Amino acid sequence: MLKKRAKNILDTLGNGFNALMVFKPENIFYLTGFWGESVALCTHDGIKLFVPKLESTRAMNESKYSEIITAERGAGLIKSVIPYLPKHRFYSDCSEYETVQSILPYTNNSNFVINEYLFYNARMFKDDSEIQKIRRASEIIDKLYQVCSEEIRKGVTEKQLQAKLLYEAMKLEGTSTCYPFTLNPFIIAGGANSALPHFETSKREFIDGDFIVVDLTLRYDGYISDATRTFALGNVSHEMSQVYDLVKKSQQQGLECVEQGVECGKVDTACRNLISNSGYGDNFIHSTGHGVGLEVHEQPWIRPNESKKLSKGMVVTVEPGIYIYSKFGVRIEDTILVNEKSNNDLTLTKFSKELLIL
Numbered sequence: 001m002l003k004k005r006a007k008n009i010l011d012t013l014g015n016g017f018n019a020l021m022v023f024k025p026e027n028i029f030y031l032t033g034f035w036g037e038s039v040a041l042c043t044h045d046g047i048k049l050f051v052p053k054l055e056s057t058r059a060m061n062e063s064k065y066s067e068i069i070t071a072e073r074g075a076g077l078i079k080s081v082i083p084y085l086p087k088h089r090f091y092s093d094c095s096e097y098e099t100v101q102s103i104l105p106y107t108n109n110s111n112f113v114i115n116e117y118l119f120y121n122a123r124m125f126k127d128d129s130e131i132q133k134i135r136r137a138s139e140i141i142d143k144l145y146q147v148c149s150e151e152i153r154k155g156v157t158e159k160q161l162q163a164k165l166l167y168e169a170m171k172l173e174g175t176s177t178c179y180p181f182t183l184n185p186f187i188i189a190g191g192a193n194s195a196l197p198h199f200e201t202s203k204r205e206f207i208d209g210d211f212i213v214v215d216l217t218l219r220y221d222g223y224i225s226d227a228t229r230t231f232a233l234g235n236v237s238h239e240m241s242q243v244y245d246l247v248k249k250s251q252q253q254g255l256e257c258v259e260q261g262v263e264c265g266k267v268d269t270a271c272r273n274l275i276s277n278s279g280y281g282d283n284f285i286h287s288t289g290h291g292v293g294l295e296v297h298e299q300p301w302i303r304p305n306e307s308k309k310l311s312k313g314m315v316v317t318v319e320p321g322i323y324i325y326s327k328f329g330v331r332i333e334d335t336i337l338v339n340e341k342s343n344n345d346l347t348l349t350k351f352s353k354e355l356l357i358l
Helices: 002-010 027-033 051-061 074-089 097-106 117-123 128-151 158-171 191-195 237-257 266-279
Strands: 019-022 039-043 046-052 066-071 090-092 112-114 187-190 208-221 223-233 289-291 298-300 315-318 323-324 328-331 334-335
Touching: 002 019, 002 027, 002 117, 019 027, 027 039, 027 046, 027 117, 039 074, 039 315, 039 334, 046 051, 046 074, 051 066, 066 074, 074 097, 074 128, 090 158, 097 112, 097 187, 112 187, 128 158, 158 187, 158 208, 187 191, 191 208, 191 323, 191 328, 208 328, 223 237, 223 334, 237 266, 237 315, 237 323, 237 328, 237 334, 266 298, 266 315, 298 315
Parallel strands: 019 090, 046 066, 090 112
Antiparallel strands: 019 039, 039 046, 187 208, 208 223, 289 298, 289 315, 315 334, 323 328
16 A cells, blocks of 8 residues: 555656655654654655654564665755766655755756645545544544543643543554644633634633633654534533534534535535524634644645635544634534535544533
């Protein structure tokens, strides 16, 4: 399967290009099974994986179809690939200016082209092994929401709940996604904090009358699932119940749109129109969803006016929300496998979306 992935990308190159030079850990893992400091050179003859000496044994164990070549760290890896530059025309995912500048003296712009979309386009379509890993990550998330239902109570802090969830996740062989736009592995936001979609988890204690948004992104064997549930603690106002029900209905409308051939923008519209027509359009302040896989956020994008069509094998989220500043927020999110027809069984995260009042 790994060999096939590299071949499929190489077959799309054309125009005399015959090789890939890969730097991004997610792409190297996708092509080789190894996640670590490395550079991969892929041709139709095979994959050469350049790694520091300290990673060589692990690389040999994890990347069984690659030729492992050891080198010094950092600039030493680049020096190791230089002898291959005159022999090929490369597409690369490299986005670091200094690295590109160190390569260009040994080739030229017409033989070394930066194009990350080659890799993103390939990774949009998950094979059976990838789907099974995302499914397992989703099962772990469902178990963590059961932990939430048992642990959320007055006096518990957001950070205490986060610590408990991390502990339980790692017991179940899940790992944190560690993506770059947050200082916390999970979003746990109670009370007024829940009105901030990407709130940084704090020491605030849960109190009676809170909505508590718990957004869990979790990795299993490299692959990510992403889900959000909103819990209630104690007394819930009429407005809170109304908003929760509206978000739940909005998400269900979006889920029913997820099938092969549907434009991504139409899924966003299905969710957004219901919320807007109910008077909360200005409180739905983000896109409806995104692809997941080796990254938390990747193609395709479920957002307004997005013309890309969903296809079988894509894995996406649907996550409408309403956020009322200084009061509360509600978000409900699932990870979904796209198929020919809409099917609730393809919703990979399955924990209840009924309003749980704890």
